Amino acid sequence: MTTFENKSELKGKRALVTGGSRGIGAAVVRGLLDAGAEVLTTARSTTTAAPEGAAFVTADVRTPAGVEALASAAREVLGEVDILVHNVGGAEPYKDALAIPDEGWRDALDLNYLASVRLDSLLAPGMRERRSGAIVHVSSAAVLTPIGPFLHYVAAKAALEYYSRGLALELAPHGVRVNAVSPGRTATPGGEATRELWARLDAAPGHGDVTAPPLGREGRPEDIAEAVLFLVSERASWLTGRNLIVDGGEYPMG
Numbered sequence: 054m055t056t057f058e059n060k061s062e063l064k065g066k067r068a069l070v071t072g073g074s075r076g077i078g079a080a081v082v083r084g085l086l087d088a089g090a091e092v093l094t095t096a097r098s099t100t101t102a103a104p105e106g107a108a109f110v111t112a113d114v115r116t117p118a119g120v121e122a123l124a125s126a127a128r129e130v131l132g133e134v135d136i137l138v139h140n141v142g143g144a145e146p147y148k149d150a151l152a153i154p155d156e157g158w159r160d161a162l163d164l165n166y167l168a169s170v171r172l173d174s175l176l177a178p179g180m181r182e183r184r185s186g187a188i189v190h191v192s193s194a195a196v197l198t199p200i201g202p203f204l205h206y207v208a209a210k211a212a213l214e215y216y217s218r219g220l221a222l223e224l225a226p227h228g229v230r231v232n233a234v235s236p237g238r239t240a241t242p243g244g245e246a247t248r249e250l251w252a253r254l255d256a257a258p259g260h261g262d263v264t265a266p267p268l269g270r271e272g273r274p275e276d277i278a279e280a281v282l283f284l285v286s287e288r289a290s291w292l293t294g295r296n297l298i299v300d301g302g303e304y305p306m307g
């Protein structure tokens with residue numbers, strides 16, 4: 054489904070994608086494979102298979118130990134990592150911001166922010182030494198509307214975006230690029246499940262209702278993957294510290 058013209062554009066590149074067993078992560082994995090990269094991906098369970106052709110390890114990136122195990126597996130399977138795509142993320146909505154318990158805030162930070170920080174701290178030094186590498190952090194266009202039920206998630210993603218820009222500045226002189234991609238509403242198992250939960254919350258009428266973005270449809274995982282694939286390719290060699298919002302026109306001021 055991805056539209057790479059040059060099938061060997063990423064030949065010789067070794068890529069790690071977190072959360073590649075379904076949804077956006079799986080589309081990124083397929084796109085990287087199509088472009089000739091060697092790919093390792095990860096998820097907590099093995100019930101949904103990773104795309105054919107990718108290596109797979111189970112890992113839970115919510116804890117420092119889980120991230121360390123993943124970095125070790127990456128070194129074992131890939132040797133070095135040239136492309137790192139932090140795709141894992143998500144959160145269950147609460148009734149409103151004040152209903153979010155301490156645990157909800159901490160879980161959201163671990164999954165949507167600290168997992169990336171921790172994995173970067175283990176794998177980006179190798180990129181810096183080799184003076185080559187591309188990192189993409191998957192955030193969310195929801196950062197542009199910080200609504201209460203998702204404030205834990207949105208605040209964690211906002212931290213991720215800010216961190217991503219700072220890391221980009223630090224690594225730019227060393228030949229490593231760091232960017233973010235912020236999807237709008239995208240048709241994935243995780244996205245659908247979250248929106249169903251939101252619609253069922255006991256809140257004001259209309260709460261959780263969604264209209265189609267200006268381009269008339271929800272995003273497909275491949276729409277988001279295209280942006281990630283562009284950012285990790287040489288075509289984006291003069292792009293770093295940016296956040297590409299891919300939302301069908303939903304947030305024109307983003």
Ligand SMILES: NC(=O)c1ccc[n+]([C@@H]2O[C@H](COP(=O)([O-])OP(=O)(O)OC[C@H]3O[C@@H](n4cnc5c(N)ncnc54)[C@H](OP(=O)(O)O)[C@@H]3O)[C@@H](O)[C@H]2O)c1
Pocket residue numbers: 071072073074075076077078095096097098099112113114115140141142143164191192193194195235236237238239240241242243244245
């Ligand atoms: N879909 C949307 O509408 C939308 C909108 C804005 C932003 N995003 C962002 O886009 C990214 C991907 O979203 P998606 O909708 O494609 O998600 P998804 O359908 O829920 O898929 C998530 C992937 O991550 C894995 N995963 C989840 N928790 C994990 C953990 N703790 N450790 C390791 N792997 C884990 C899942 O497998 P297991 O469950 O087996 O672990 C699965 O492979 C997320 O960062 C999300 O916040 C999505």
